[in-house]
Amino acid sequence: MKKQNNSRGLNRYLLLTNLYQVRLIFFLITIFLLGVTFPVSSAVLDVREAIVKVYTVSNSPDYYNPWSMQGPQGVSGSGCIIENNLILTNAHVVSDYTYLQVRKYGETERYQAQVIAVSHLTDLALLKVEDPAFFDGEPALLFGELPETQQEVLVYGFPMGGDMLSITKGIISRIEHQPYVHSSSSFLAGQIDAAINPGNSGGPVLVNDKIVGVVMQGISSSQNIGYMVPVPVIRHFFDDLKDGAYDGYPSLGVSLQDMENQGLRKYYQMEEGLSGVLINQIIPGSPADGYLQAGDILLSIGDYAIGNDGTIEFRTNERTQLTYVIQQKQIGEKIQMEILREGKKISLDLNLSRSLKKDQLVPMEEYETLPTYYIYGGLIFCPLSKNLLDIWGAQWYQSAPKELIYPLLNSNIPEKEDQQVVVLLKTLAANVNEGYQNVNSWVVDKVNGEKIWNLSELIKKVENSLDPYIIFEDKWGLQIVIDREKAENTHQEILQTYRIPFDRSEDLRK
Numbered sequence: 257m258k259k260q261n262n263s264r265g266l267n268r269y270l271l272l273t274n275l276y277q278v279r280l281i282f283f284l285i286t287i288f289l290l291g292v293t294f295p296v297s298s299a300v301l302d303v304r305e306a307i308v309k310v311y312t313v314s315n316s317p318d319y320y321n322p323w324s325m326q327g328p329q330g331v332s333g334s335g336c337i338i339e340n341n342l343i344l345t346n347a348h349v350v351s352d353y354t355y356l357q358v359r360k361y362g363e364t365e366r367y368q369a370q371v372i373a374v375s376h377l378t379d380l381a382l383l384k385v386e387d388p389a390f391f392d393g394e395p396a397l398l399f400g401e402l403p404e405t406q407q408e409v410l411v412y413g414f415p416m417g418g419d420m421l422s423i424t425k426g427i428i429s430r431i432e433h434q435p436y437v438h439s440s441s442s443f444l445a446g447q448i449d450a451a452i453n454p455g456n457s458g459g460p461v462l463v464n465d466k467i468v469g470v471v472m473q474g475i476s477s478s479q480n481i482g483y484m485v486p487v488p489v490i491r492h493f494f495d496d497l498k499d500g501a502y503d504g505y506p507s508l509g510v511s512l513q514d515m516e517n518q519g520l521r522k523y524y525q526m527e528e529g530l531s532g533v534l535i536n537q538i539i540p541g542s543p544a545d546g547y548l549q550a551g552d553i554l555l556s557i558g559d560y561a562i563g564n565d566g567t568i569e570f571r572t573n574e575r576t577q578l579t580y581v582i583q584q585k586q587i588g589e590k591i592q593m594e595i596l597r598e599g600k601k602i603s604l605d606l607n608l609s610r611s612l613k614k615d616q617l618v619p620m621e622e623y624e625t626l627p628t629y630y631i632y633g634g635l636i637f638c639p640l641s642k643n644l645l646d647i648w649g650a651q652w653y654q655s656a657p658k659e660l661i662y663p664l665l666n667s668n669i670p671e672k673e674d675q676q677v678v679v680l681l682k683t684l685a686a687n688v689n690e691g692y693q694n695v696n697s698w699v700v701d702k703v704n705g706e707k708i709w710n711l712s713e714l715i716k717k718v719e720n721s722l723d724p725y726i727i728f729e730d731k732w733g734l735q736i737v738i739d740r741e742k743a744e745n746t747h748q749e750i751l752q753t754y755r756i757p758f759d760r761s762e763d764l765r766k
Contacts, residue, residue, distance in 0.1 A: 303462060333458040552596065
């Protein structure tokens, strides 16, 4: 069970969140005035002097007691100095930070730093040190190009096992889409056979003294298998920030099925020599909504033909997921594609106007964000999220209630815009909820007989109701009935008893 912190911790967290937004604005001004470029010339004399160790104290929200924080924890990672007095590292090294320091190679003094821009989707962050003396005389690493497979690389960082800088040599084993642990999303990644351990995270991967990637994760069950965030993903991060805000990645808004089966291809009238993937679902409100249809065959996207296995050839004889093409784009850009509809080829241009996050019924990992919750009659309601599932531990897909796991592992696609899975997380024991005190992790489908699609609708139906009873119901018809008058009369008493400052999260109070 996670411990509960007092309201001072909550206020501190909110203050730091506001400061984070101010620092992001400062960074955007820096980018506008100075620019962050990707030159491929002029190597530094000693790249070791550009490597830093990152010390982070973080305080993450407690999703089981969503009005509280878990308490401070300390971690360390690596980073490197780049142009314009910035430090590049991993987002997971600094996520939910409350206090941040960096130390230069070969020195003992630590300098206070701040996060000024972050992409949790692709596990990248930029840091700024308040004291300008930190960068005096220090080299700035430049960026190279995406390395070839079998190309030799050097990995710099401060892994566990010592406090000095570690330099390991390896090769790029392959480049393809891999799941990023920090965001549970799949992006282009480079696999490295160099030794990578905790503490290496955020360190640069170099070829000819130029950054070709940032170390992000390893495989604990295997020897010398690690992954880096490659240069194209880093470049997308910087390009995104140039428009004045970090928007993330666009989505096409479709669910796809491979077409490796010959019978499936014949059924959809695909001629010999054609290849592609079947569109079997359109996400409501997405760029594809109204333009593409279930049953269309996606033959090509951008300049890339799509294989029956859902991959494209992004370099000669190297293939990866077709989402690579979409992930090269920024939100608001257009993309060209060719589809097969009822045996006829059609060319389309779609505007990638919406964020990838909008496609998810159950949101993936979120950081620097407090949980959403609502308390009524001692019942705690919240939307289902990956953060919530994590309270069951790293093996949540085995230990969490199956009803909560199903939406995420099935398709995780909403039926309509702004849909959420609303969960009765647990019950704060009180007279008004007697008999329901063991109810937890219960998915709410209806309130007073009416379907609800998100937590805001549940709150609206509860607080606007004049009925003597509030009836919560799941999709199988099981009911929880609360006496409305009794719930209202005991509301403040329940909050005071359990030392809860507010009956709802800050985003709902707004």
